[in-house]
Amino acid sequence: xxxxVRIRRSRWLSLVSTVLTLGIAFVLLxxxxxxxxxxxxxxxxxxxxxxxxxxSSAALVFDDARSGKEIIAAIxxxxxxxxxxxxxxxxxxxxxxxxxxxxxxxxxxxxxxxPAAGSVGVPDTTSFGASGGLLREDIHFNGAMxxxxxxxxxxxxxxxxxxxxxxxxxxxxxxxxxxxxxxxRRLRRRTARAEERLEHFALYDQVTGLPNRRLFEDELxxxxxxxxxxxxxxxxxxxxxxDFKKVxxxxxxxxxDQVLAMVAERLRSTLRAGDVVGRIGGDEFxxxxxxxxxxxYTAHVVRKLIAAISVPFPTxxxxxxxxxxxxxxxxxxxxxxxxxxxxxxxxxxxxAKGQGKNGYQFFSESIDGKVRHxxxxxxxxxxxxxxxxxGLWVAYQxxxxxxxxxxxxxxxxxxxxxxxxxFVSPAEFIPxxxxxxxxxxxxxxxxxRVCRDLAELRATGVAVPKVAVNVSPLQLLRGDxxxxxxSRTLARxxxxxxxxxxxxxxxxLTEARxxxxxxxxxxxxxxxxxxxxxxxxxxxxxxxxxxxxxxKIDQSFISxxxxxxxxxxxxxxxxxMAHALNISVVAEGVETEVQAEFLAMAGCDILQGYLLxxxxxxxxxxxxxxxxxxxxx
Amino acid sequence: MSATELTRSCFLHGFMLALLxxxxxxxxxxxxxxxxxxxxxxxxxxxxxxxxxxSGLPPRGRLAICYFSDSAVATALVRLDGKVLRNQQLSxxxxxxxxxxxxxxxxxxxxxxxxxxxxxxxxxxxxVLLTGDTPGLLDHGVMINLExxxxxxxxxxxxxxxxxxGLTLSSKALRLARTVLE
Numbered sequence: 001x002x003x004x005v006r007i008r009r010s011r012w013l014s015l016v017s018t019v020l021t022l023g024i025a026f027v028l029l030x031x032x033x034x035x036x037x038x039x040x041x042x043x044x045x046x047x048x049x050x051x052x053x054x055x056s057s058a059a060l061v062f063d064d065a066r067s068g069k070e071i072i073a074a075i076x077x078x079x080x081x082x083x084x085x086x087x088x089x090x091x092x093x094x095x096x097x098x099x100x101x102x103x104x105x106x107x108x109x110x111x112x113x114x115p116a117a118g119s120v121g122v123p124d125t126t127s128f129g130a131s132g133g134l135l136r137e138d139i140h141f142n143g144a145m146x147x148x149x150x151x152x153x154x155x156x157x158x159x160x161x162x163x164x165x166x167x168x169x170x171x172x173x174x175x176x177x178x179x180x181x182x183x184x185r186r187l188r189r190r191t192a193r194a195e196e197r198l199e200h201f202a203l204y205d206q207v208t209g210l211p212n213r214r215l216f217e218d219e220l221x222x223x224x225x226x227x228x229x230x231x232x233x234x235x236x237x238x239x240x241x242x243d244f245k246k247v248x249x250x251x252x253x254x255x256x257d258q259v260l261a262m263v264a265e266r267l268r269s270t271l272r273a274g275d276v277v278g279r280i281g282g283d284e285f286x287x288x289x290x291x292x293x294x295x296x297y298t299a300h301v302v303r304k305l306i307a308a309i310s311v312p313f314p315t316x317x318x319x320x321x322x323x324x325x326x327x328x329x330x331x332x333x334x335x336x337x338x339x340x341x342x343x344x345x346x347x348x349x350x351x352a353k354g355q356g357k358n359g360y361q362f363f364s365e366s367i368d369g370k371v372r373h374x375x376x377x378x379x380x381x382x383x384x385x386x387x388x389x390x391g392l393w394v395a396y397q398x399x400x401x402x403x404x405x406x407x408x409x410x411x412x413x414x415x416x417x418x419x420x421x422x423f424v425s426p427a428e429f430i431p432x433x434x435x436x437x438x439x440x441x442x443x444x445x446x447x448x449r450v451c452r453d454l455a456e457l458r459a460t461g462v463a464v465p466k467v468a469v470n471v472s473p474l475q476l477l478r479g480d481x482x483x484x485x486x487s488r489t490l491a492r493x494x495x496x497x498x499x500x501x502x503x504x505x506x507x508x509l510t511e512a513r514x515x516x517x518x519x520x521x522x523x524x525x526x527x528x529x530x531x532x533x534x535x536x537x538x539x540x541x542x543x544x545x546x547x548x549x550x551x552k553i554d555q556s557f558i559s560x561x562x563x564x565x566x567x568x569x570x571x572x573x574x575x576x577m578a579h580a581l582n583i584s585v586v587a588e589g590v591e592t593e594v595q596a597e598f599l600a601m602a603g604c605d606i607l608q609g610y611l612l613x614x615x616x617x618x619x620x621x622x623x624x625x626x627x628x629x630x631x632x633x
Numbered sequence: 634m635s636a637t638e639l640t641r642s643c644f645l646h647g648f649m650l651a652l653l654x655x656x657x658x659x660x661x662x663x664x665x666x667x668x669x670x671x672x673x674x675x676x677x678x679x680x681x682x683x684x685x686x687x688s689g690l691p692p693r694g695r696l697a698i699c700y701f702s703d704s705a706v707a708t709a710l711v712r713l714d715g716k717v718l719r720n721q722q723l724s725x726x727x728x729x730x731x732x733x734x735x736x737x738x739x740x741x742x743x744x745x746x747x748x749x750x751x752x753x754x755x756x757x758x759x760x761v762l763l764t765g766d767t768p769g770l771l772d773h774g775v776m777i778n779l780e781x782x783x784x785x786x787x788x789x790x791x792x793x794x795x796x797x798x799g800l801t802l803s804s805k806a807l808r809l810a811r812t813v814l815e
Contacts, residue, residue: 055805057805058803061678061682062675062678067809142719
């Protein structure tokens, strides 16, 4: 609203200033005209008086009243001179001419006494007032004064001329202004249009036509006021387009803009006309549902929005598929201040994204805490990844042969020790790394650290059998660059790929996009192991396809054996199937001797768990491996 | 009286008389003043409005009015002798027909009319204003003739005679004449 008001006020001000300037100019012009006009008038009067005086010299010399009257009768030609009188040198009246009822005294010096009623009182010298006055001049002839001429003058002609002049000026000014107004019409229209466009630029996003961040925040502020004053609820939605970056990367920014425009259109058409939708970031939108206070209804609306966006967008050459992550903050419950509300909706959206995208999340206080915590964690993790001794380190858990209890390998596990000596659980920081895309960097860092640790061990004469490193499915989605990076890291430290094994969860196999990466890993010589087997979806065909070498039975099955008959049956079945496919089996979470015995009997190849060894730092591992029971395989 | 005081009083006198000369005698006074004084004043004032040719004039510094014989008007003229007129002194000179060259103006009394034919040739040489107050003189070459009519002195002008004498009479005075003859 601001710019509009400012523009109108500026137009009003310019009009007022124009009028004021013209008014002052007009007044000054009229004053000048009056001054000059009066001067000219007086000059002319003096000239006329001189002419009359000149012509009347003979009449005065010869004391000829008739002739004198004839001469001063000439004033009838000048409306300026109302009456005239000739006086002799001794002050006696010789002749007078008057157009009105005025009469002159018969004696200049007033010897007669008071002037008669209706007669003109003659001052001693020329005197003028505003509307006229008396001009009195002595007449000289051949060096001597022979009489006095008195003229009664009237200035109304001056004022009339001034009025005519003023009218003329005003008339001309009006015509000129009208002409200028007409001629500048096009210019003014263009200016008005430019102002409108400027306003539009300032408040609206050009790509989508939606209100931009600034306008949206203004509207939000208004809604907050409304909510506060009239106790009407509202819902604030923060909408983030999932995977928009890949649209720009695959199709280019022009198509990306088209998609955004289409997204905006779909959002707008799904919501009511009275709801505000704005584009507040690159791929971020926000909306206010005014009058909506019921969370269920809000969720219903959000689901409609998500559904609308899930329909493919008709782009060339291929349609675009994107999703929507939505964070919801309710007014007035989740905030009284627009900035806080936006922040809370944003946090909720962040959580929604973390939960797998194309979904929604309502804000809550715990989210606030969690998001803040996650953000801090992310920042710390970034820092830690840059250093070799920044708090991140790798722990190694031994894997032993079920029969001989000899160490056949280790699993490398990421660990994080904070500055204040605290401990961040992998269950916390691994998901954060996955959300923020730091997982690849973390994976690379772990591999690098493992290689260094191995080198350190080799230097002390300790050889480590196979090392297993965990790989997150999200790392696979980044493309097969991971294979190249891993190979290079190994080459740098002189390690062979066959020394390593990558542990993946079952879901990694079923993720179509990851297939290529798995094949690449196998081609590079890395072995693949399936972690937490039995807890997710498995396609047994994939076990064959990707040449999986090891299955690790999840500890949830191990903890019950041998008492839990169902779990025991599962273990036996898995072992049988795996052996049939030439895949070795590892049992995770072995904690008791009883479990170990059973597992060995059931045919498990390798045991891993606290019974056999806890995850330990590299120097502890060195000591562990020097034990007589350890054997290099 | 000191020299400066004397000069001042003379100046004052002269000024006042000049005023008298230039100032018209009040209408009231005109009715009461003697006819000869009025006529003399008019004759003298007429000199304000006459232009003489540049060459062959009596010496500058004075304006000469001449008369032939004693008359009332001549006596009045004599009373005006020495007054300042047009920055020059008025001289009233008694003369005869042979010494007219020194005159600016000449007054012919009614008694002088008999001598007029003798005067005429000398006058025809030019440069002299011929005036009189006898009816019918204009036909005989007089340029300005005065006459008392209803208590007022009026004058007639023979413009042709004025021109033939090489003189000019200002139209300001002419318009006051009763008649102007060509």
